[in-house]
Amino acid sequence: MSEKNVSLTVAGLEVTxxxxxxxxxxxxxxxxxxxGQYWQHCGLLERLQQQVHVNRGRVGKYEVCDFVLLLLAYAVSGLTSLEAFFEQLSSVASVLMSVWGRQHCPVASTLSRFLADVDNDAVEALRELFESALLEHSPIDPELGVTDRSGKRWMVFDVDGTTKAVRHRVLLTxxxxxxxxxxxxxxxxxxxAGRKRGEAVRTRTTIEQAHTREWLGNFAEAGNCNSKEDLKRSCTVIQRYCARSTSPVTALLRLEDVLKDN
Structure with missing residues (x-):
């Protein structure tokens, strides 16, 4: 198709x-x-390539880091769907992948197949990587938290368990x-599912530092979660976080939704 240019002048301004x-x-x-540059500078990219592995029948030309970079960019974008994300990504995909020295950018269908092959071991390895990066590169302010009348310092954490209901249509075979x-x-x-309408559910538990808004953990599973086990895991993560404080601190947990009701 031949390129067509249209030029006109409006109020002394030339528009082409x-x-x-x-x-x-x-x-x-x-x-x-x-x-992406921060991950490379802090050594997180190298640790990702060494510690996180996904067993796939046909790997092809992509590695785990390719998909992690895509998901990090998707999280930063704030878009509500992967469809909208890939639509905006099309013009800058090669530049984004070059940050980590990668030449090819996975498409949406490739990302979907990769996520289907991710097992629990890979998820736990990635979770440990994120947590270790947070503990290493995010020092705790000695004055962080709230202090009561007796001078005791409290650090508040929000542990939220949310249930998502999914509606199933009839499958005609x-x-x-x-x-x-x-x-x-x-x-x-x-x-x-409680008050939500749906035939199947998925439960997600998140841990947030209330003062700094840092996300410390995210656990999810199909069906209704084991509230006691999720609370135990959350307390373990919070203990490791508070152990870095140079001054005595007591953790205060605010439980919401699923965990509060159980």
């Missing part, structure tokens, strides 16, 4: 239009580049077609 595509740079792109499978079959299980 063209059919050549010139996508705008996403507003989140600069922050994603800074985050025919002998001439392959057996249909639900995309949420591994992520959700039948369970108590």
């Amino acid at each position: 239009t063209t059919e050549q595509a010139n996508p705008a740079i996403p507003t989140w792109f600069a922050e994603a580049l800074l985050l 025919q002998n001439t077609h392959p057996v249909l499978k639900r995309r949420s079959r591994n992520a959700c299980k039948p369970g108590y």
Whole structure:
């Protein structure tokens, strides 16, 4: 297709239009580049490549770090769907991957297949990597927290358990077609949804430092969670966080939703 240019002058200003595509740079792109450079500078990228492994039948030209970089950029973007993220990513994909010295950017379908192959061991290894990075590079302010009348210092943490309900449509199968499978079959299980409408549920437990807004942990499982086990894991993470404080501190937990009711 031949390029067509249209020029006109309005109020002394010359305006030129063209059919050549010139996508705008996403507003989140600069922050994603800074985050990628931070991972490389602090050695997190090297530790990611050495510690986190996903067993896949056909690896191809992609590695775990390719998908982690995509998910980090998606988290930074603040977009509500991967579809919108990949639409904005198309114009800057090669530049984003070059931050970690990568040449190819996975597409949405490749990312979906990778996430389906991620097992619990890989998730735990990645969780340990994030937690160790937080504990190493985020020192605790000696005055962080609240102090009561007796001079005792308290550090507040929010532990929130949230249940997500999923509605299932009827699957119509025919002998001439392959057996249909639900995309949420591994992520959700039948369970108590409370006031929410749905045939299957998934529970997520998050840990947040109330003063600094730091995310310390995120646990999720299909169905209704084991509240006591999640609370025990949350307390273990909080203990490791408070152990870095140079002055005595007492942790105060605020339980919400699922954990509060159990």
